[in-house]
Amino acid sequence: MNDVAELKQYVGVHARAQGIPPAQYEPLLDQVSHDDDGPGSWVAEWSRAAERLERDGRLLEACRYYNMARFPYVDGQPRRDALARCVTVFDRWRRENSPIQRLDLDLPQGRLGCWTVGLDPAQPRPVLLVMGGIVSVKEQWAPLLLRARALGMAGLVTEMPGVGENAARYDTDSPRMLSHVLDALRDRGVDATQAYAMTLSFSGHLALRRAPDDPRLRGVILAGAPVHAFFTDREWQRALPRITVDTLGHLTGEKPADAVERMRGWAIDPSALRAIDVPVHALVSRRDEIIPPQDAQMLRRHVRRLRTRTNDDVHGSPNHVAESGLWLVLSLLRMRRVDPRQQASLRWRLTAMRARGVLASGGG
Structure with missing residues (x-):
């Protein structure tokens, strides 16, 4: 497991590089209390937000949140699933919106x-x-x-x-x-x-x-x-x-x-x-x-x-x-x-x- 305080500290550069403003990701980080499985975990909270964006058809934003869910690397099934969703949702976005x-x-x-x-x-x-x-x-x-x-x-x-x-x-x-x-x-x-x-x-x-x-x-x-x-x-x-x-x-x-x-x-x-x-x-x-x-x-x-x-x-x-x-x-x-x-x-x-x-x- 990762140190949650460090995850919160170093995710900022990657969130901002993708256009996720602090006003959006900081309230989410407040819901993260651990890096294990289940509610309140790093993967679960980012993935839950990503799923909402995906349901709303905001595919590129959803991809970015799934990316944050698998951050910093795949260390088990929850992050593996988040990476797979990141790739799949990006594939959907690029088919519909880009060359x-x-x-x-x-x-x-x-x-x-x-x-x-x-x-x-x-x-x-x-x-x-x-x-x-x-x-x-x-x-x-x-x-x-x-x-x-x-x-x-x-x-x-x-x-x-x-x-x-x-x-x-x-x-x-x-x-x-x-x-x-x-x-x-x-x-x-x-x-x-x-x-x-x-x-x-x-x-x-x-x-x-x-x-x-x-x-x-x-x-x-x-x-x-x-x-x-x-x-x-x-x-x-x-x-x-x-x-x-x-x-x-x-x-x-x-x-x-x-x-x-x-x-x-x-x-x-x-x-x-x-x-x-x-x-x-x-x-x-x-x-x-x-x-x-x-x-x-x-x-x-x-x-x-x-x-x-x-x-x-x-x-x-x-x-x-x-x-x-x-x-x-x-x-x-x-x-x-x-x-x-x-x-x-x-x-x-x-x-x-x-x-x-x-x-x-x-x-x-």
């Missing part, structure tokens, strides 16, 4: 479930690969595919090993999954030689490790990615939230007490970072409680084509969701060197948002 398509890929690690948009053999397009972190499923990020389509790209969203429907083990070979996905897309209506990775949280580590070895990756966008110190700084690791350590143990198949220690060899050394010859844009949270500040510093020292944006926020920048979304799209446009007028518009909107935030906080 998003289901695609299952048979990779060396096993079958991988994906949501896609813009796959067209008659007109192969550059592809945007989207992946969340260790606690977020593909349905959470799938609406980003509509942005890719609007930008004239194909798009694919999937999950890290061990997350959601991806049953593969999270291990030292996991970065190769990105290349295996591109291999599988080669004859499926995308230009897999022009791939851009929007990899959020821990999936950013996979992209950084793979970028020097796969020339098809033309750019990498990160948000709160572990790089080096996360894996090597024992003092930092001792202060990590239990929910992070438990999740890493679940995904790697290790005991939580051993999981982070056995990941020490996953640290990316400076020479590997210097070998990255594509643009890397990184979103950094100044008060990140999961990713140590040394990791952003290491990117700045060793990645040659780096842009960063720093928010005065905690991991995932939950108080800067709108700004971060604009910045991610702007990063993609900059990497592809397209649509200068839209780039200028996004830069203006970001500047205006940042100025309003400074004024609201009394910063002058």
